[in-house]
Amino acid sequence: MVGCLLLLLFACLCSSSSLDVLLVSAPFPGHANRLLAIGEELVVRGHNVTFSSLDNWVNLRHKSTERGIRYLSAGKQTVTQAEWNNIISKRASLQGFFSKNPLAIIEELRLLDQSRPLSGIDEIAKYFMNINLKQWDIIVTEHYLLHRIPCIAKSRDVTVVITSMTYFSNESPPWPFPVYQSGYSDNLSFKERAVIGLSTIGWRCLSAFSLHWVLIQSPVTESLCKETFKYPVELGWEVPYIIMTVLGLEYPRTISPLTTYVGPVLSQALLNQHSLPVDLNDWLRNKNNKSVIYISMGSQLSLSDKIAQEIVNGISDTDYHVIWSVGDINKDIILNIDSSRYYTSSWIPQVTLLQHSSISMAILHGGSNGIHESLYFGIPIIVIPGMGDQFDWAVRVSDAGVGLQLLRHEVTSRGLRDSIRRIDNDGYHKRAEKMSVLMKRGGGVKRAAELVEFYGTYGYDHLIPGPIKYKWNWIQYYNVDVYIVLLVGLVAIVMILKRSCKCCTAKKTKTKQN
Numbered sequence: 001m002v003g004c005l006l007l008l009l010f011a012c013l014c015s016s017s018s019l020d021v022l023l024v025s026a027p028f029p030g031h032a033n034r035l036l037a038i039g040e041e042l043v044v045r046g047h048n049v050t051f052s053s054l055d056n057w058v059n060l061r062h063k064s065t066e067r068g069i070r071y072l073s074a075g076k077q078t079v080t081q082a083e084w085n086n087i088i089s090k091r092a093s094l095q096g097f098f099s100k101n102p103l104a105i106i107e108e109l110r111l112l113d114q115s116r117p118l119s120g121i122d123e124i125a126k127y128f129m130n131i132n133l134k135q136w137d138i139i140v141t142e143h144y145l146l147h148r149i150p151c152i153a154k155s156r157d158v159t160v161v162i163t164s165m166t167y168f169s170n171e172s173p174p175w176p177f178p179v180y181q182s183g184y185s186d187n188l189s190f191k192e193r194a195v196i197g198l199s200t201i202g203w204r205c206l207s208a209f210s211l212h213w214v215l216i217q218s219p220v221t222e223s224l225c226k227e228t229f230k231y232p233v234e235l236g237w238e239v240p241y242i243i244m245t246v247l248g249l250e251y252p253r254t255i256s257p258l259t260t261y262v263g264p265v266l267s268q269a270l271l272n273q274h275s276l277p278v279d280l281n282d283w284l285r286n287k288n289n290k291s292v293i294y295i296s297m298g299s300q301l302s303l304s305d306k307i308a309q310e311i312v313n314g315i316s317d318t319d320y321h322v323i324w325s326v327g328d329i330n331k332d333i334i335l336n337i338d339s340s341r342y343y344t345s346s347w348i349p350q351v352t353l354l355q356h357s358s359i360s361m362a363i364l365h366g367g368s369n370g371i372h373e374s375l376y377f378g379i380p381i382i383v384i385p386g387m388g389d390q391f392d393w394a395v396r397v398s399d400a401g402v403g404l405q406l407l408r409h410e411v412t413s414r415g416l417r418d419s420i421r422r423i424d425n426d427g428y429h430k431r432a433e434k435m436s437v438l439m440k441r442g443g444g445v446k447r448a449a450e451l452v453e454f455y456g457t458y459g460y461d462h463l464i465p466g467p468i469k470y471k472w473n474w475i476q477y478y479n480v481d482v483y484i485v486l487l488v489g490l491v492a493i494v495m496i497l498k499r500s501c502k503c504c505t506a507k508k509t510k511t512k513q514n
Ligand SMILES: *[C@@H]1O[C@H](CO)[C@@H](O)[C@H](O)[C@H]1NC(C)=O
Pocket: 020, 048, 049, 050, 135
């Protein structure tokens, strides 16, 4: 009898605390891996987790099911891996969105316009427009789907959370903040503040006239966004943002009450994994502590032969050994190098390797995952950014004093050798150690999973500011009526004072004349 009651109680507790969670991501590793890490943690905590994206070469179905996560296909990606990589390397050759050449900006916009339909994010949006979302207690999505999934979910009254590497608002009242993809530091010059001011005004205008879709190319969900959100969704006033970085690397600023910095979100299973491939382990066996440089220039972006050669020449002037995750760079350069000094492979278990005591520093392309994984283990970085937000991370790394930025044209053998020496002699290792502590204190994947559990169970109405909750109009929001009344009052007082003074002086002159 008591057993039955206990069982019942247990069943009740379970059913009330187990959530049906849907994770939705763009079909690319950098985006999907972080959500999968959160999903993996939620499965461990006993929740029913479904992951959805497009089927393509990344094989997210396998990555989900091996973690005990159900996979829901939102369709097939039409573009091939080669076509996608081609677009990526074209964008990289432009050296960034805010590059000094105005023609490059036009070309970048054209490429963005081409790549958006190919990325398949609209296929995902279409799929979720047509299914019942009420079967989930909470939907967790990521910033690439910002103008799509949160708008659909909110219009259906389903709790939704956004995960992101940054908080997207350009604004940080009362001061300006470096625009996303600008590569600006927060020590802003006049010109940079002017660009930020203009882009903020432009964005506000597009938003006011429901014209966001011009830039984000989603006419269907754009009208949904406009109907369901009082403020632009990227400002995060109405949906929680789980930000997977820390202040210290990211610049401090004012944020919405729904925003939480949790630090790097790394898969717990990956963190618990300590064994390296046998041949790599053998290669590392006789290496001293802090005597190896790890190089990874990303999986999507191939490195030009020239830059690869400069890197090899630069390192040859130092005592370092090298582990190089080569991706698909020209193997000739790699074949010509001394194999006792270099270990190369097309795949390296990065998170496990970065914890190895022989690793001293990393040379990376500046993708947010690599930067965060490296700093999480206290490894300083030389960043050679290629495109998009890689320039932003490069400048943050160098501002935080945990690494250096080398633009592609600055990558000469001498530039690289000098950077390596600076990293060793100018306190970079010490500051990277501190960054590692900051990142571990952020709470990472466990904190992210806790937030999802909390929002899925209790919602987040208590965090929504008054102007949104009470549907204030813009007059109330900007306090225009109050200022008008105050102004009228002030003018009235001044006029009364003026008049009484005139009276006084008039009386005085009268008495004098008398
Ligand atoms: C898990 O969630 C799916 C919907 O995503 C649902 O069909 C399934 O019945 C759920 N399983 C359990 C055990 O609750």
